[in-house]
Amino acid sequence: xxxxxxxxxxxxxxxxxxxxxxxxxxxxxxxxxxxxxxxxxxxxxxxxxxxxxxxxxxxxxxxxxxxxxxxxxxxxxxxxxxxxxx
Numbered sequence: 405x406x407x408x409x410x411x412x413x414x415x416x417x418x419x420x421x422x423x424x425x426x427x428x429x430x431x432x433x434x435x436x437x438x439x440x441x442x443x444x445x446x447x448x449x450x451x452x453x454x455x456x457x458x459x460x461x462x463x464x465x466x467x468x469x470x471x472x473x474x475x476x477x478x479x480x481x482x483x484x485x486x487x488x489x490x
Contacts, residue, residue, distance in 0.1 A: 410441060410444060415433075415437050417460045417461055417464045418441075418468075419436060421440065421443065421465045422468055425468040429472055431468075439464060443464035443467055447460035447463055
């Protein structure tokens with residue numbers, strides 16, 4: 405039962421982390437779940453209870469930001485939307 409609750413809370417924390425991270429994130433539900441579970445585990449080691457949930461969301465935002473910076477390529481603007489030079 406602990407694993408099921410960890411997955412559910414991790415999914416919620418991962419979704420909130422993506423929600424509070426500015427910009428678009430092109431990650432699927434599995435990656436969101438992994439980031440959320442990792443956030444909950446790290447926050448559970450630091451502090452527990454409802455404050456731990458808030459800390460987990462903050463850590464989730466940090467993990468989403470790190471993931472976006474390190475592993476996702478920035479979207480390129482289409483050729484027709486680029487400004488003309490000259």
